[in-house]
Amino acid sequence: MIQNSCSHGGVYTVNPSQVKIDFSSNINPFGTSKVVLNALRKNLSKLSSIYPDNEHVALKKKLLDYLGGNLSQDSINVGNGATELIYNFVRAFVRNQVVIPSPTFCEYELASRKIGAKIKYIPLKNWNLDIDRILEKSDKSDAIFLCNPNNPTGIFTYQLIERLIEKIDESVKILIDESFIELVDEIKCARSFIDKVNEFQNIVVLRSMTKSFGLAGLRLGYCVSHPSIARKISNYKITWNVNGLAQLAGVIALEDLSHLRRAQKMIRVERKFMHEVLNNKLRSFSAYDSDVNYYLIQMRNCNSTLLRDLLLERNGILVRDCSDFKGMNDKYIRVAVKTHNENLQLLNSLEVIDI
Numbered sequence: 001m002i003q004n005s006c007s008h009g010g011v012y013t014v015n016p017s018q019v020k021i022d023f024s025s026n027i028n029p030f031g032t033s034k035v036v037l038n039a040l041r042k043n044l045s046k047l048s049s050i051y052p053d054n055e056h057v058a059l060k061k062k063l064l065d066y067l068g069g070n071l072s073q074d075s076i077n078v079g080n081g082a083t084e085l086i087y088n089f090v091r092a093f094v095r096n097q098v099v100i101p102s103p104t105f106c107e108y109e110l111a112s113r114k115i116g117a118k119i120k121y122i123p124l125k126n127w128n129l130d131i132d133r134i135l136e137k138s139d140k141s142d143a144i145f146l147c148n149p150n151n152p153t154g155i156f157t158y159q160l161i162e163r164l165i166e167k168i169d170e171s172v173k174i175l176i177d178e179s180f181i182e183l184v185d186e187i188k189c190a191r192s193f194i195d196k197v198n199e200f201q202n203i204v205v206l207r208s209m210t211k212s213f214g215l216a217g218l219r220l221g222y223c224v225s226h227p228s229i230a231r232k233i234s235n236y237k238i239t240w241n242v243n244g245l246a247q248l249a250g251v252i253a254l255e256d257l258s259h260l261r262r263a264q265k266m267i268r269v270e271r272k273f274m275h276e277v278l279n280n281k282l283r284s285f286s287a288y289d290s291d292v293n294y295y296l297i298q299m300r301n302c303n304s305t306l307l308r309d310l311l312l313e314r315n316g317i318l319v320r321d322c323s324d325f326k327g328m329n330d331k332y333i334r335v336a337v338k339t340h341n342e343n344l345q346l347l348n349s350l351e352v353i354d355i
């Protein structure tokens, strides 16, 4: 029952053999970098047969260089994807009640439900955070989940989150999920809250290397917080939680940032191109701006589940049906920004359906 309340994109949500292009997972449009793949091939035999570093030391060192600022290894927890860290955050800090703006990524709800917490949903206001209502509900809550950029709507206003953090009581923990922040396009450059973790000891900033560096199958994420908070999260880590290949992939990915930079550049150009065609040339579809590597398409005459099934059956294209996001309806699909050739295939498929 609980499992059904949370669903995702990805090829295993349908018959995987039908999927030629997956627009339902929002990862780096270039996938895993060649440099990472070469390093994995070279080390496959050795890393497959030894236990991984339980403390993720090499990766944490690279992350400290990458993130800069006044952080230490004690500020970082590494997880088997960002998802593991959401669960460990919940186990560490949630007892009775949480606040979740909606619509958003469903794992916050699922993790909180699993430990029996009550959930207060706060609908977005014009797809931005309703800070006053969040503050209102926060006094009896253990934690607030803020997804920025939000899945599936895009970036929230930085100053709104800042206001919330400044006003809220420090006993309420705030998870700021920045899993997509590195895939915001190169011009917009969304501001991170990582530089606030020493000032505000109740915030935890979550990142997903799965998404930024195209490591969805290997699974890799991390979170940054004040060391006192990080220690409590680490109490819930299982031994050897991140395999050796994923750790190596993370280290090499952080040495080869050109892969990420190239993706950021392409995301901006391709999203603009898709938006122009969807908003100006097709009658039944319109695209919302998001500044990130995915966007919502609203449909006039179509049902999102039917459209997903049709695109899959006819074209082997998988999109994310948004009808099961709390606070959304069957008029939206979410699609990732992919390479130009792949994006053209999506447009061509939608054009045939356009009426």
Ligand SMILES: Cc1ncc(COP(=O)(O)O)c(C=O)c1O
Residues within 6 Å of the ligand: 080, 081, 082, 083, 084, 105, 147, 150, 151, 177, 179, 180, 207, 208, 209, 210, 211, 216, 219, 220, 221
């Ligand atoms: C907002 C958000 N956070 C976290 C995750 C999970 O990331 P990971 O694959 O690193 O576990 C997702 C996956 O879709 C997501 O949308």
